[in-house]
Every structure is written in structure tokens, then in C-alpha cells.
Amino acid sequence: MTLAMPSPAETLFETLKAAFPETILQGPEDLAGRAPGEHPDNFAGGVMALPASTEEAAALIRFARENRAPVVAQGGRTGLVGGGISRAGELILSTARLNRIEAIHAEERTVTVGAGVALEALQQALHPLGLTTGIDLASRGTATIGGMVSTNAGGILAFRNGVMRHQVLGLEAVLPDGSVFSDLTRVIKVSAGPDLKHLIIGGEGAFGFVTRVVLKLETRNPERATALIGLPSAGHALRLTGALQARPALQLEGAELMWAHYFHDSAKNHGFDTGWLAPDTTAVLLTEVSGESTEQAMEALEAVLADLWEEAGITSGLVAQSLTQARKFWQLREEAGFIYREHPDAPSFDVSLPPGSLDRYVADFRARLKAANPVWDAYVYGHMADGNLHISITHVGHASETDKLAIEAAVYDGVRDLGGSFSAEHGIGTEKRHAWLTYTDPVKRNLAQAVKRALDPDGLFNRGKVPFA
Ligand SMILES: Cc1cc2nc3c(=O)[nH]c(=O)nc-3n(C[C@H](O)[C@H](O)[C@H](O)COP(=O)(O)OP(=O)(O)OC[C@H]3O[C@@H](n4cnc5c(N)ncnc54)[C@H](O)[C@@H]3O)c2cc1C
Numbered sequence: 001m002t003l004a005m006p007s008p009a010e011t012l013f014e015t016l017k018a019a020f021p022e023t024i025l026q027g028p029e030d031l032a033g034r035a036p037g038e039h040p041d042n043f044a045g046g047v048m049a050l051p052a053s054t055e056e057a058a059a060l061i062r063f064a065r066e067n068r069a070p071v072v073a074q075g076g077r078t079g080l081v082g083g084g085i086s087r088a089g090e091l092i093l094s095t096a097r098l099n100r101i102e103a104i105h106a107e108e109r110t111v112t113v114g115a116g117v118a119l120e121a122l123q124q125a126l127h128p129l130g131l132t133t134g135i136d137l138a139s140r141g142t143a144t145i146g147g148m149v150s151t152n153a154g155g156i157l158a159f160r161n162g163v164m165r166h167q168v169l170g171l172e173a174v175l176p177d178g179s180v181f182s183d184l185t186r187v188i189k190v191s192a193g194p195d196l197k198h199l200i201i202g203g204e205g206a207f208g209f210v211t212r213v214v215l216k217l218e219t220r221n222p223e224r225a226t227a228l229i230g231l232p233s234a235g236h237a238l239r240l241t242g243a244l245q246a247r248p249a250l251q252l253e254g255a256e257l258m259w260a261h262y263f264h265d266s267a268k269n270h271g272f273d274t275g276w277l278a279p280d281t282t283a284v285l286l287t288e289v290s291g292e293s294t295e296q297a298m299e300a301l302e303a304v305l306a307d308l309w310e311e312a313g314i315t316s317g318l319v320a321q322s323l324t325q326a327r328k329f330w331q332l333r334e335e336a337g338f339i340y341r342e343h344p345d346a347p348s349f350d351v352s353l354p355p356g357s358l359d360r361y362v363a364d365f366r367a368r369l370k371a372a373n374p375v376w377d378a379y380v381y382g383h384m385a386d387g388n389l390h391i392s393i394t395h396v397g398h399a400s401e402t403d404k405l406a407i408e409a410a411v412y413d414g415v416r417d418l419g420g421s422f423s424a425e426h427g428i429g430t431e432k433r434h435a436w437l438t439y440t441d442p443v444k445r446n447l448a449q450a451v452k453r454a455l456d457p458d459g460l461f462n463r464g465k466v467p468f469a
Helices: 008-019 028-032 054-066 119-129 145-151 234-246 260-269 294-308 323-334 337-342 355-372 401-412 433-439 442-455
Strands: 024-026 048-050 071-074 091-094 101-105 110-114 131-133 168-174 180-183 209-219 224-231 251-259 283-290 316-319 348-352 377-383 388-394
Touching: 008 024, 008 028, 054 071, 054 091, 054 168, 054 209, 071 145, 071 209, 101 119, 110 119, 110 145, 119 131, 119 145, 145 209, 224 234, 224 294, 224 323, 234 251, 234 283, 234 294, 234 355, 251 260, 251 323, 260 283, 260 323, 260 337, 260 377, 283 294, 283 323, 294 316, 337 388, 348 401, 355 377, 355 388, 355 401, 388 401, 401 433
Parallel strands: 048 091, 071 091
Antiparallel strands: 024 048, 101 110, 110 209, 131 209, 168 180, 168 209, 224 283, 224 316, 251 283, 251 377, 348 388, 377 388
């Protein structure tokens, strides 16, 4: 009889169980049957610990350090760039039990939450108080505050409230040496030397395991009107959005743009009639405004559209007549899964440009793509008001390394010169490694790697991921 050697995951699991009898742990068998989230390799490491407090997380991290086991932080696992993937011998540290909304300071408009609180759960707790988070994403049901901090998430409201970095007032995180970085201030103004929490925000788990967060809050404006507006260009959409923002009776709550190819295919997949849309439309703006009441918001929106119809170059428009119809409009923009059902390997990108450069960028990018391979095509859509485009390349099939580099060049060349970023809101993870090494200023890259080596000399936190030190 031959005895199989235990795998690195089984060895780590058994050692952990002996060292942490009170901690909730999951091993290879527990994780085998669970849905891994957005990346199939999220659970590949096979061992997960679910600390219920900062102290427990710190003890686990010290254990990992002593046993030289790399640590992978995971929140809702909705990340789109493979930042949460794990490998054999690595310990997944989940924030699922750090899920307490600890204190809502309604008058101060701040909230202190555990890193594992899901965005939508927080929004639901705030809504009865007339408050909400200043940030919103389509993955709200599952994405956690800790994950959003770590990726510096953006979303629908970034044009107005900024990104996650601008929402975080205070932060607590366990550093790779097991010490606790505690900076849970509840104030906007802090001018007390370098604000090091910003290293952890957007650090994708490389510099610290986020355990608690203090967020700013915004007024909730539930009385909404929503419209789809056909336009000749992104420039027209930007001007129309500016005009809506200038109307005192309205508050702009969303300005998402779908280029015609994306819009028509999304509509087809969602069974949505596009007969109302003029054929000469380049892009469709999904806009939402709030007002004192739904009726007032709808009347004011219709009045603005009528006033600006010719000046803004509107080709056609549809104002939602019910909440159900408004939800359907949002579905066209937010549920883009049809792309990957038809093109499972479609390379996907998330770039940002100054909004005034969107038309030029999209035209140049399409020309570069067609020059590289006339068969390739692209869906383009995104958060127009802050210049964030999501791009999915179709008809590529299984891309060779040469194809991947050609596509990357078509998408990224010129982005930096126009004043944009090759990664807007999804992060770097494992999938944007080549882009980070190619398109990040070398001085900035070296600095990030030097800081990583100083804080995490053994490279334990999110090994093999940004900043690739
Ligand atoms: C349908 C859909 C729509 C989306 N829309 C948007 C959008 O509009 N805007 C946007 O910005 N993103 C969007 N995303 C991407 C994703 O939701 C965000 O990146 C989100 O911030 C990830 O949160 P999470 O809790 O799922 O993190 P995870 O996926 O679990 O982790 C993401 C990264 O953060 C690290 N991490 C997680 N928790 C911690 C922690 N506590 N401490 C340290 N590191 C940690 C992980 O190691 C990983 O590198 C979307 C995703 C989907 C599926």
C-alpha cells in the first residue's frame, strides 16, 4: 500500500487547525464545492481562515509569517483582474466575519464598518436615515467595503463624489509583520504628516489587510427620473451632462454612456425594443437625476431635454415611465454578461481618459485595433462623466501572446499622453501585470516596489501581484 504525501494545502490546513482551534477555518474539501466568485482560481489555494476580529486576523498573519505562508486577502471576490487568486500553500484570509456595521454617526454623516460589510447591506442600513454611501457599483450585493478600499473602487457616482479614496476618513489594517495600523479618524481634515492610509487604499492587499473603515456619507435622493438619450458623440453627452448638472432643481445621479454597438447587442440580449432610437446615433446616454419628487424630477428632466434637444444634438430619447422601466434601462448598462457568453475569452479593459478626449480616443483606438487585425471588434461603454471606459475585444478567439500584446497596445497607446490611466477602477491584480510594468512611470514603479520590500520583505501579502516586488 502506498501512502500519498499530504499536499501543501492539507499540511497548512492541519497546522492551522492545531494552532487556531477556535478560529473558523475551511480546507480543500470545504472550498471544493463553493462558487469561487469572478475568478476561477480564487479558491485554488484551498485553505481559508475567517477571522472575526482584528486581533484574530493579526494572530493569523503572524502565524503565516512564522510559517512563511503567503496571505491572500479576499472580500466579496467580485474583483475583475485576478487580484484575489490563491495558489497551493497560500492562506486565504476572508473578511466574511468582519461584517459588523459598528457605528452610524448620522449627524456627522460618517459610518464605521468592518471590512467584510457588503456595499448593499450598508446602503440598506443607511437608507432609513436618509443617508447613503457616496459610491455605488453594480456589484453592490457582494462587493465588500474592504475590497472596495483595496481596489480604490469607482463606480457610478465617482464623477460627483470621487472614488473610494475620497470616501475613506479612517482605516485600520494589519500590516505584513502582524502589527495593527490604526488610523480610525472620523474627520475630513487631517494635516498631520504623510497620510499613510492612502498606501493601503488602492494597494490591492499588498501593503495591509484592511479590517475596519470609516466612511463619509451622502444624502440619499430616492426621487428619481431616468432616461436613455441617443447622441452623435461622447462630446455631446458631456455637454448635456454639464447642462443637467447646472440645473439647480436637479441633482445628477448617473451618466453612463453605451456606444451603439454595445447598446444594440445589450438590448437584443435583454429583450429591449430599440425602435425608438434614431439610426444615426453614435452613443446612448443613460442618465438619472433626482429631485424633490419623482414627478418633479421627471418634469424637470423632460424640460431640460426639450430645451436642449437641438443644441445638444439629441437624436432620440426615452424617459422611463415607471421604476420597472428605469431598472430595465440600468440592466442594459450594468448586465454585460452577454459579452462573455458569446465571446468567453474576450480580453477586457478598463481605462480612463479626460472626458473631453473620449471621442478622439475611441476613434484612434478603433483605428489601431482594425490595423492590428481587421476581424477584431470592440464593445465600448462606461462611466462617461468621469471618462471611465470599459472595453471588451471580440472575435479574437483564443488569443496568442502576440495577439494579446497587439490588443493591449491598441487599447493603451496614447492613454497616458491624453492624460488618462490604463487602469481606471478595477486595479492590476494578476491580469494587468504586463500593462503595469509597461505603462507605469518607472520612478513611481520603483518607489512602490521599494515600499513593498520595506513593509513586506518576505513578499507574503498577495505574492506575485502588484507591485511585483
Ligand atoms: C458586475 C460587476 C460590476 C462591477 N462594477 C464595478 C464598478 O462600477 N466600479 C468598480 O470600481 N469596480 C466594479 N467591479 C469590480 C469589483 O466589484 C470591485 O473591484 C470591488 O471593489 C471588489 O470588492 P470585493 O470585496 O469583491 O474584493 P475582492 O474581489 O475579494 O478583492 C479584490 C482585491 O482586493 C483585495 N482585498 C479584498 N479585501 C481586502 C482587505 N480587507 N484588505 C486588503 N486587501 C483586500 C484582494 O486581495 C484583491 O486584490 C464590478 C464587478 C462586477 C462583477
